[in-house]
Amino acid sequence: MEAQVTKASVSPSPWSPASDASDVVKGIHAMLHPRNIVLVGATDKPGNYAERIWNNLVKYGYEGGLYPVNAKREAIWGITCYKDFASLPEKPDHVLVLVPARFAVQVIRDAAAAGARSATIVTSGFSELQDEESQKLAAELQQAVRETGLAVTGPNCLGNLSAGEKLFTNIDDRVVTMEQGAVAIAGQSGAIVMAIRQALEDRGVGVGYMVTTGNEAGLETPDLMRYFAADPSIRVIVVYLEGVRNTKAFRDACKVARAASKPVIALKLGASEGGRAAAMAHTGALAGSIETFDAIATREGVIRVRGLDELIETTECFVHAAVPKADRLAAVTLSGGKRGLLIDAFHAAGLNFAPLSKHVSGELAKMLGPGSIVGNPLDAGFAAVVDPSVYMKSIKLMIDDPDIDVVIIDAELPKAPHELRERNLRIVDGMASRAGKPVIYISAMSIGFTEFTKGLRKSLPHIAVMQGLDRAVTAIKSLLDYARLRKEVPDIVSGSKASARAVLEKTLREAQGAALDEVASKKLLKAYGIPISKEGIAPTPAEAIKLAKQIGFPVVAKVVSAEILHKSDIGGVVLNLNSVAEVKKAFNDITARVKRLKGKPKLDGILIAQQVKADLELLVGASLDAEMGPVVLFGTGGIDIELLKDVALAGAPLDEAEARALIGRTKAGVKMAGYRGRPALHQASAVKALVGLSNLIADAGDRIASIDINPFLINPKTGVAVDALIVLNNAAAKRAARH
Template sequence: MEAQVTAASAATATWSPPADASDVVKGIHAMLHPRNIVLVGATDKPGNYAERIWNNLIKYQYEGELYPINAKRETVWGVPCYKDFASLPDRPDHVLVLVPARFAVQVIRDAAAAGARSATIVTSGFAELQDEDSQRLAVELQQAIRETGLAVTGPNCLGNLSAGDKLFTNIDDRTVTMEAGPVAIAGQSGAIVMAIRQALEDRGVGVGYMVTTGNEAGLETPDLMSYFAADPQIRVIVVYLEGVRNTKAFRDACKAARAAGKPVIALKLGASEGGRAAAMAHTGALAGSIETFDAISTREGVIRVRGLDELIETAECFAHAAMPRGDRLAAVTLSGGKRGLLLDAFYSAGLNFAPLKQDAHDKLARMLGPGSIVGNPLDAGFAAVVDPSVYMQSIKIMIDDPDTDIVIIDAELPKAPHELRERNLRIVNDMAGRGGKPVIYISAMSIGFTEFTKALRKSLPNITVMQGMDRAVTAIKSLIDYARLRKEVPDIVSSSKAPARALLEKTLKSANGAALDEVASKKLLKAYGIPISKEGIAQTAADAAAIAKEIGYPVVAKVVSADILHKSDIGGVVLNLGSAAEVKKAFNDISARVKQLKGKPKLEGILIAQQVKADLELVVGASLDAEMGPVVLFGTGGVDIELMKDVALAGAPLDEDEARQLIARTKAGVKMKGYRGKPALHEASAVKALVGLSNLIADAGSRIASIDVNPFLINARTGVAVDALIVLNNEAAKSAAGH
């Protein structure tokens, strides 16, 4: 095994990006594999960051040259100290910036002028603070990084790890194993990233790279993801995200990782309102809806975990498990109670154990003997007490069975030498290596790894070792879902027609309020192919009656005003109008209510619309997420929208296949298929509405904040939008939201 580790380390150290790699990837390579490291702000004041980083570089025997710089010192840490970059015996390569924030910008410019290729700014005191001077320094730093082209991590970060090069420019004083492992970690919080690395190491999982990105004034986490996707030694990418600043860069990085067959395991801050507020305060990141993040990133192959324990189990799973061909589970246990726990945990997650085929069943029945209950999961406990070889034979049958895709073994690694258990583990490791299917050991609860356990675990590269039943099940489900994804998913572009885009531009240019009124909103929706109910706008009661007669009763009367976003709240909607007299009365009543409102909203008229009989009320909508960009929504609508919370999200634009997949993720989608003997509803109209909405929000860029079509009424013959609100992303809309 030592020979394998050494070979892996050498391969990582000698790998270089191809000539056609991006400048960002080449810059990160220079940062993680530098010829020399310069520490600007070197001081031997006990316990400071500079000294801790120096001690780590010496401790782990970084093989490049180390140059401390401090204009006031001739020696530091027992070695010569240089006054500036010009005094160095060699051109600087990677620069660690450890000076106060007010000097950092000039250091970056001087480093670039001297020939440096990359830098890490450990110093804090920039965008994470709210005072005017810190914010000004943050802007100046970003400008210097852009102008010099240096690959820069930080500021306000804690340094990096490149195990293959024995590079540890980090303040962490816990022991690090300098072996190039299959996992790479990047994230904005140095403390969390370092904790992840330590936890993985404690479990015997090797970490090849660890990068703390801090405020991300230069390199951002997606840049590191792209680099890790290109490095052939990395199998799993782990990221901690406080916010996504550049949606396109993030999605491009996810696509690169997916094309390389490398899962991105993400711990994302912002799953709660409190978490989103913390992200804003910590790094100034714009944090959006976690549901939107999931909807868009999952399509790109991202696995979002809900906590650090789940992250560790998921990373362990993907670092060692082969990709399964399917979801047919098999399990071997030595306890009836553990068998029950396995069944409960996996069935609760929607995963099933495959029924044993006759051949495998007969083999196990003959081996276990009369009276044994042969099934999957298999409880081999009683028979194994009589004949210990039965346990290993049972595992072999399950692994060799062509009708199983994943084999689960209920067992944990020993904490001390144990000849029989060690021998069995090595036999299973060899079988897993030959069989090419995941073999996963699960302990029902978390246990500590001793140094012996960690060493043993490293010697078993073909098996996965997981702890905690629930977390293991979640990780295995993620493994199955990831294996089903195609490596490459084509970008979907807007399929809208030129006339629709022309109307969009005309409408947005002429708009001057916080939102479009219902008539203007529906006109735009209709241009984008979204079915609209029959309707007309009336300026007088007589007009209203004439429009109603032309449409046919019953009809609905609704106020039309861009200043009134929620019509029902002010009595601006009257239903079930069945005669001219009722229509005229509704017109006059609504007009009178509007005149009594504070602020004197402008009344554009009263909309008289066809009242559609619906078998189901849906909501379809779209919005511009602060982090992830345009997204569409589908689900149960009408008055039940808040109560049911039956909605699903997807990134925009969509094609018809993705629209159908979105519908299928909801209870409303189940009802549309013909629930409990009822006729199937007109799904094609909902698909058309979703595709049209997705094109509209995508074409608008950042100019439309949200589109709300609630309800979208659907029956067996048709589906139509009967109400619509388009909120603009302009100063008027922001002012209205503030009120």
């Protein structure tokens, strides 16, 4: 029998969590830096997961103890096989669970009792399946993880990588470079996470950690994000998300990463059907989970990418490009055609090249000679043919110029040794290191890296090397957007008054049906400081006439029924009523239309409201997203809302500055500022409405599904809500009432 593959302990990690770190962070550290690894369910059946993981651990030279466990075997893979935890030569530390699902729960309990600190459950057959037995096993596993306190990844995952420890508890048989890289990856799909790691390695970008979280019965992706944020060896955190299970935990983890100046680059699956189905108002139809994820996660410093190629380019950019001070771009190319491509691509992304300073322009004019065109981007191609030093001198001028924040160079890395190009690249890398600003090489097309290219790339740590112009521009825009964020953003809590919250509780307690009628909705909105038009509800034509006289003509007549969600669709709104006769006719016409409707909806009366002169109709709304929680919407309102979709979203609650920023992201906001010489509209009323609405949806928890104020009418002197619909989450409201 060959010598036993064991070692009592490994060298201490260069970093360890502080003594006051959370138990979760300490548990993850134990998982990624274990003293030993125990494979429970070891078998030498060819091609099985246990053997593939064992081979990787041996191949890459993991230095801790390695112990296979199988009660039916005395030897396996040429070494001793142990029957249980008690027979091991030392306490188990990290346990790989490879037994069938029905045995996994007991293995977790036994491992914890034997002294293990962490586990990875590779086994599948839990919550990913829909049968009753699998769901029961999943619940039992979650309970075991909670009770034992083990740091557990999985089940249904493919293992992890900790490059500094030469630990690869993974089934992947592709070559892995065991170097402590600056990127950490976590995600629910093992195949996608492994593909990301491989693609980054192929580009010469080192991955320090890779964790596949599977069904997340224990550790979830936000837990890993917090750990990576604390590890000083990591600069960029990459996550693949199939869903956000705990919104608060995710947002808190994002805040921790942002405070540590570590961008989170996220690839997330599509929109939430549950979020859309829950909403019956316009607001809910417009708020899909991807849009809501962007609204909330971007606020916390997350960069969401749309695909794997974009993820690789963005990661490359953030790993090797310093965060710029501002967005003044400059570029050097050797081709007039590529100069044009650069201008077009950056302009399409809303980015433009800054005018060069007088100093740089003057120096370039001297180098390029009489009649030359000095511009940004700079086409140095013709001059460089005459004098090759012009190229490098131009780059140096731009890197050294304090009025330029980002320097872009149109070039790709060589595929084979090339003395001049290699020398120039190393000179530029040194310049970038000293300048502390982003210097980014862009290849207009994707070009494969040879082994020589990968090695050269690794020797240039201070420059980003990007492929594909459009993807590169997107990544650079993300870098600039990230630079604009404040490093730390204080938690914004609801600023509502106790009196407003009292009205909310009373309204929800007394609510009947799926939605509040317009009168009840507006009463609640008014309590939260949202401007409301003058109005009253009339049970009879005579009362309607009386209200119209009190309010003053012209007025509007609208149906009031919690069972009619969109009044205009059934002819339930009549505008421009300028006389007693018109009010009486409108009352009778609306009443008759309601009586003809199928289902005979209950009519609570006719609302007589002030008709407000509007220069612009706005949508102000809020929705409870199934994944990300409460979100506020703002944009152009009225009957064309679905057609125009001029809507921006933000997480709730908002402060006034965030409300103004939200308005500024829409075309409606441009119009409100005084578009094409027109007078500016009353933005303060819209800000007040957004802040109040955001406080309301935040205070409601999960009891309100959506709030729709459409339209919110605004003119230069005022802005008021003239229509409102609040859709309830009845199940949540009833649950709260019982408690």
